[in-house]
Amino acid sequence: MDREKVFKNIKDHFEEHVERLRELVRQPSISAENYGIRECANLIRDYLRRLGCKDARLVESSGNPVVYGYYDAGADKTVIIYMMYDTQPADEPGWIVPPLGGHVIDMPPFGKCLVARGAINTKGELGAFLNACESITAVGEEIPLNLIFVAEGEEELGSRHLPEFINEYVSVLKKADAVFFPTADQDEKGKVQMSLGVKGIVYFELELDGESWGYGPTEFDIHGSNKAWVDSPTLRMIQALSTLTSKDGNEVLVDGFYDNVAPPSPEDMELIEKLEKTFDEETVKKEMKVKRFIDDVHGKEALLKYLYSPTLNIDGIWSGYIGPGTKTVLPHKITVKMDVRLVPNMTVEEVIPKIRRHLDKNGFKEIKITRLEEGYEWAKTSVREPAVQAVIKTYREFGYEPEIWPHMAGSAPFCMFNREPLNLPFVEGGIGHGGRAHAPNEYIVVEEGGPTGGLITLEKSYVAILDNLSKML
Amino acid sequence: MDREKVFKNIKDHFEEHVERLRELVRQPSISAENYGIRECANLIRDYLRRLGCKDARLVESSGNPVVYGYYDAGADKTVIIYMMYDTQPADEPGWIVPPLGGHVIDMPPFGKCLVARGAINTKGELGAFLNACESITAVGEEIPLNLIFVAEGEEELGSRHLPEFINEYVSVLKKADAVFFPTADQDEKGKVQMSLGVKGIVYFELELDGESWGYGPTEFDIHGSNKAWVDSPTLRMIQALSTLTSKDGNEVLVDGFYDNVAPPSPEDMELIEKLEKTFDEETVKKEMKVKRFIDDVHGKEALLKYLYSPTLNIDGIWSGYIGPGTKTVLPHKITVKMDVRLVPNMTVEEVIPKIRRHLDKNGFKEIKITRLEEGYEWAKTSVREPAVQAVIKTYREFGYEPEIWPHMAGSAPFCMFNREPLNLPFVEGGIGHGGRAHAPNEYIVVEEGGPTGGLITLEKSYVAILDNLSKML
Numbered sequence A, B: 001m002d003r004e005k006v007f008k009n010i011k012d013h014f015e016e017h018v019e020r021l022r023e024l025v026r027q028p029s030i031s032a033e034n035y036g037i038r039e040c041a042n043l044i045r046d047y048l049r050r051l052g053c054k055d056a057r058l059v060e061s062s063g064n065p066v067v068y069g070y071y072d073a074g075a076d077k078t079v080i081i082y083m084m085y086d087t088q089p090a091d092e093p094g095w096i097v098p099p100l101g102g103h104v105i106d107m108p109p110f111g112k113c114l115v116a117r118g119a120i121n122t123k124g125e126l127g128a129f130l131n132a133c134e135s136i137t138a139v140g141e142e143i144p145l146n147l148i149f150v151a152e153g154e155e156e157l158g159s160r161h162l163p164e165f166i167n168e169y170v171s172v173l174k175k176a177d178a179v180f181f182p183t184a185d186q187d188e189k190g191k192v193q194m195s196l197g198v199k200g201i202v203y204f205e206l207e208l209d210g211e212s213w214g215y216g217p218t219e220f221d222i223h224g225s226n227k228a229w230v231d232s233p234t235l236r237m238i239q240a241l242s243t244l245t246s247k248d249g250n251e252v253l254v255d256g257f258y259d260n261v262a263p264p265s266p267e268d269m270e271l272i273e274k275l276e277k278t279f280d281e282e283t284v285k286k287e288m289k290v291k292r293f294i295d296d297v298h299g300k301e302a303l304l305k306y307l308y309s310p311t312l313n314i315d316g317i318w319s320g321y322i323g324p325g326t327k328t329v330l331p332h333k334i335t336v337k338m339d340v341r342l343v344p345n346m347t348v349e350e351v352i353p354k355i356r357r358h359l360d361k362n363g364f365k366e367i368k369i370t371r372l373e374e375g376y377e378w379a380k381t382s383v384r385e386p387a388v389q390a391v392i393k394t395y396r397e398f399g400y401e402p403e404i405w406p407h408m409a410g411s412a413p414f415c416m417f418n419r420e421p422l423n424l425p426f427v428e429g430g431i432g433h434g435g436r437a438h439a440p441n442e443y444i445v446v447e448e449g450g451p452t453g454g455l456i457t458l459e460k461s462y463v464a465i466l467d468n469l470s471k472m473l
Helices: A003-012 A014-026 A037-051 A119-138 A162-168 A224-228 A233-242 A266-278 A281-288 A299-308 A348-361 A386-397 A455-472 B003-012 B014-026 B037-051 B119-138 B162-168 B224-228 B233-242 B266-278 B281-288 B299-308 B348-361 B386-397 B455-472
Strands: A055-059 A066-071 A078-084 A103-107 A111-115 A146-152 A178-182 A193-195 A200-209 A311-320 A333-342 A368-371 A403-405 A426-429 A443-445 B055-059 B066-071 B078-084 B103-107 B111-115 B146-152 B178-182 B193-195 B200-209 B311-320 B333-342 B368-371 B403-405 B426-429 B443-445
Touching: A003 A014, A003 A119, A003 A455, A014 A037, A014 A111, A014 A119, A014 A455, A037 A055, A037 A066, A037 A119, A037 A146, A066 A162, A078 A119, A111 A119, A119 A178, A119 A443, A119 A455, A146 A162, A178 A386, A178 A455, A193 A386, A193 A426, A200 A233, A200 A348, A224 B299, A224 B311, A224 B333, A233 A311, A233 A333, A233 B233, A233 B311, A266 A299, A266 A403, A299 B224, A311 B224, A311 B233, A333 A348, A333 B224, A348 A368, A386 A426, A386 A455, B003 B014, B003 B119, B003 B455, B014 B037, B014 B111, B014 B119, B014 B455, B037 B055, B037 B066, B037 B119, B037 B146, B066 B162, B078 B119, B111 B119, B119 B178, B119 B443, B119 B455, B146 B162, B178 B386, B178 B455, B193 B386, B193 B426, B200 B233, B200 B348, B233 B311, B233 B333, B266 B299, B266 B403, B333 B348, B348 B368, B386 B426, B386 B455
Parallel strands: A078 A146, A078 A178, A178 A426, A193 A403, B078 B146, B078 B178, B178 B426, B193 B403
Antiparallel strands: A055 A066, A066 A146, A103 A111, A111 A443, A200 A333, A200 A368, A311 A333, A311 B311, B055 B066, B066 B146, B103 B111, B111 B443, B200 B333, B200 B368, B311 B333
16 A cells, blocks of 8 residues: 555545544434434444445444444455444533534644544544545555444443344454454553553442332422431432442442452563553643542552552432522432443453342342443453554554553443454554543544644554554454 | 401402412522522512502612511501512422413312412412402501511521621511511311421531542543542542431431430420320321331321431432433532531531531541531420410411421521510411422412312411401510
8 A cells, every 4th residue: 555645645635534523523422312323323324335335334223223334345354443423421511612513622732623522532533534544545545454344322321232233243243353443542742552451341320219218208309307207318328338438439348349350460460561661640640630549659559550450430429409509308319320340350240249239238228229231341452463563563653652551441342342252353543632531621633733643643543554454464 | 357358358359369479489589599589579579569568678688688668557566577588499300380380270189279489488478468468458457567577588598698687677676576477387188287486407518529639530520430540539428428327317426416405395395295196197298208207206206306306418419420321430529418407405506517527537627518508596486475376366266276386397597586686476377288398399279178278268367367466465
């Protein structure tokens, strides 16, 4: 492939390429609210057809459709391009632009950024990858791999129906040699970070109301003065929650919670030793606006805590009157959204039963647990896999020595590809930067010249990754 | 006074009288949201002028204006008519009509009811009392007392600026012989309940965020996976809250919380002995949709618990993502709205320092306490006061033997009238029914013929109370 010809096309069509990203974020696709999902799926299917996928379609499931596309390059090797087209809700306070508006604004020191829900998680990368592919074919080159596009619309809901698609298309998918997920892996200063896996996750709600408990108000919040003779589901839930962790909130006190936690493997420890040298903890903290880590740990200790601790987190909690000023009510119900992140060798299936047993043992049988997602298992690909090596080679070609993380603390449905029935190496990558996923003012950098790559660099890196994958797989 | 002539006028003008109540609830006056306050105050001032108050005005304070009116009847005795014109917010789910719409609908078994925010708390009674006064003068009779109207607009905010008004008008107010608060005191079955006082209240917020704590995210909610190495203000607050009560949420574990709780006085115990005989606990529970009281107590034990227990209540709690579905965030902040109800001889001033000391002692110095209201002291008027006896006499004239409660568990600014500087007997009363204050579908009965009085009976009872007060004070 004549990379330079492709790169020139990318540069020449910068404005149109930004426009595609804006179009994507303007098309809502908030899976938690079932908002704009099908319209967004149709948009992506049309993109795939435009690219030249002879077969591009919405594959229905019990949930949101998967956008499937097959690009036949007549190549020896085939790669699954995993993408997600759904996003988180956009209801957080603090947005400086409308989160679905597609606004490109200056954000020092990065230069012009697209600030929008989904900008970095992950419509920005999805659009950039398609732009890159179009630039290859636009200059008369051929994409060097057959591509199987799998864009799912329920990643933010735990990819609950993706296994249905995988089972239905297993014979097609099994023909692939690897799975590639286009991401943008530079940090704020431009350092390239590469992650070889993910933690698993289980997401659930705890709920207590007077009706199911038998104590407290059963149907509505009542006047607060009745606390004198009526039980409070809210105060009761507080007691139950308090038994789950240590006083600082950081050690999980559920029996057997840590039983299956494995120490880092030798390969992981090797990676951690290297990682420690370049790990820029001040930048990490600055991005999150966090002053210090738990117990004020630093360096390797912080890395080990981050990567090898399973967690119990309250994502949200609410009960009673949550408006301005005062309203005296005794609430009839309290709801708590929680997630548990799994490290090797924990499993999704072990979590809820352990929490159920813990609550029962502590006398809180009345508290209801509802699993909200199917959950993901943890997933890891070895650094020695050719697919991983192809991405590392790309980074070096662009002048970056990547900082390699044995996995990240976040979760994604990679287990669905690198475990049974597909057992494929899974790799992600891309040279670009964005931030504030799941937070206000989520952004992706589009302009070149700042500390990180912009959209042009990101698209070039995808072209090079495809090229290297075709040679190394 | 020729009561029958007045009663006939009330009956003949039923439709117009209902209309006044509808006008009142349609005029929003939500003090927590500063919504419609001044418009509602102006409306009431105009009502007072129409009634014949030569002096009717808005008295400005640092907060919402007090509507003051003086009705000079040339009488020997003077009574302060205490009223409130503000309401709670109307944002609870579950309303079957728009809460500010002024809808009169059939609500079996009561017959036609006005269902609206403020219907019973307390625009319904305010409108009914003014209707009653107008019916007296309309038939050529004279109101038998000079009336000092004091309608405040911050009752739902803890009457925080009412003392400013009282101090400014103290020389006028001191001329009064008693204070009367028009209420509607029948329960669902029509039994008249009379309450001689209130508990005190302190309302405050507990708050913890990463910025003030120094741990956790400081400015916005961050990706939930960071729980592995970033502290959670939410989990920490849970730990702090859990130290405040026993496991069932009912015993307050704050040092010295119960120190100043006095046993019921001999006069109170006399009232309780009588009250026990008519106390209809099933109706009380049915109105609240509560299956059982704390510890499943009944009868006298329930009454003692209700009236003589100080309480610590969570009115509202929220943190993080509280929308549908899943969103994995580590919240940067948690807010808890709480109130403490005071029984004799507790004081407003003792509460916050005790909670502060408790949190500090347990290692939670980082949790911020913000008092949201000035608070009310508890207040009680003796059953032997002539003002109380005048209301009791009225009930008996209407065929009701009132069930007398030594005080109620709710709170109101009665302390501002029956303590220094005014030291006036404070009495409330009225024969009518409504319910669901602070809850969806708040209502007041307007139609006669059901188990309770309607608007006509309520207005008649106010006429008779004024008549009896004029003879017995």
